[in-house]
Amino acid sequence: MTFSTLSLTDETRGAATYAVARLNRPDVRNAIDQAMVNDLHAVCTDLEERPRTLVLTGCQIDGTNGPRGIFASGADITQLRERRRDDALRGINSQVFDRIAKLPMPVIAAIDGAALGGGAELALAADFRLGTPGTRFGQPETGLGIVAAAGGLWRLKEVTGEQLAKEILLAGRILTGEECRDSGILLSLHSPEDLVDAAAALAERIAAQDPLAVRISKRVFSMPRDAHPHVDELAQAVLFESQEKFDRMQAFIDRKKK
Template identity: 30%
Template sequence: MMAYRDIQVDPPRNGVQLIRLNRPEAHNALRTALLGELAEALAAAATVDEQVRVVLLSGSEKVFAAGADIKEMAALDAVGLWKDRRPQHWKAIRGFPKPLIAAVNGYCLGGGLELAMHADCIIAGEDARFGQPEINLGIIPGAGGTQRLVRAVGKSLAMKLILSGEFIGAREALAAGLVAEVTQPELTLKRATALAETMAEKSPIALRLAKEAILASFETPLSQGLELERKAFLFLAASADRREGIEAFLEKRPPKFTGQ
């Protein structure tokens, strides 16, 4: 395992790798170095470590991430921001092909919410608070917030959050479709881990193709999305995992998927 400063990467367990944001002194503010480490860790999980089938991303018990590192941002003018490597790091995080689950307790704000929305689903503690407060600084979300939030919760609520800077709680986020489940705060990571382990038991090929097809639904017309889904379905017909899945079902036993 590589050594990181701003994140903590645990060895894979039951097919799941836990990555924790680890800047407690700054409420896990997302400085460029942290995003670079996260992008690097996800790249390794995607292409190097075949033991990793699902990645679980978490913060601390009191904060997932309070936003971008404002002190770092304040030191950059327009040219500095244009040269900044943050967009490349966000692109790498966005392109992670395996399932990515976010376990969120406490504040999940600004860039923190944008990061959580890069996950495929969010498990939130009852104490979680979500918001895009960039407007209070005279700026707007810059890592996808204006685009991802409206797709997650709809125009009206996205407008309310982004234009007012107000927060919503976990239950409202659940009702709006921003999060998948709400748990007691002390159980958030446990529940997210259990869900990740359930996913990790499935065929790695099917997981990746399912994620790709679902994400394509946000960017393509229905006809193209259906075509992509069909091609993925046909591709899986050639996999050993499909044969194993069907045989296990007929033999009434748990399948053992290998990713072949």
């Protein structure tokens, strides 16, 4: 597949095969424009057709003290300024972020540097977020006269709780990497050199599980409270008939006998 704003590769670690998508618009700090939205939709199509865990990360940009990481600095303001009511109703960014969140296998965001505005909302669409001390996370939309309409207004409070989410959304607070970890936005912190490897290690742990059980668990996890426990029982009924369930449980029993 050919992309103009990112790269997509399959990589392996141990017995695990996973996809790595690297955002690559360093000249504009990985600002999310229409071309990147199109590329992210194409990535989703590939992963929907051939499910595997996705590691989503950024690139490096030149700084005054040498190269530094950048995840995504937000939506491309030059395009965003020209959008009108009908563009907002199309949900240009929110639709692709929601599609990423609903991918069949987990998504791991490996975040170094800025994840701001649309970049923060892209990160929030992932199932797991790993970062570095240099991670900076925020939703500066109200300072630009708009709202965080691509997931920030509802996903953020599910992660941080209402009070901190409101400070980020209404007062423009930018969190450091350590604050992101302590508030639950980031699962863990790593050095920039180890970040993608840590994401790969998590992908390997996911790959050690039964893929069907992972897919079903992810889908059921996101369902509303009033769907449970009925949907859990239906999911379990499907898995109870899976040959993988019998094989894995028999292997467990055999190991216990040794």
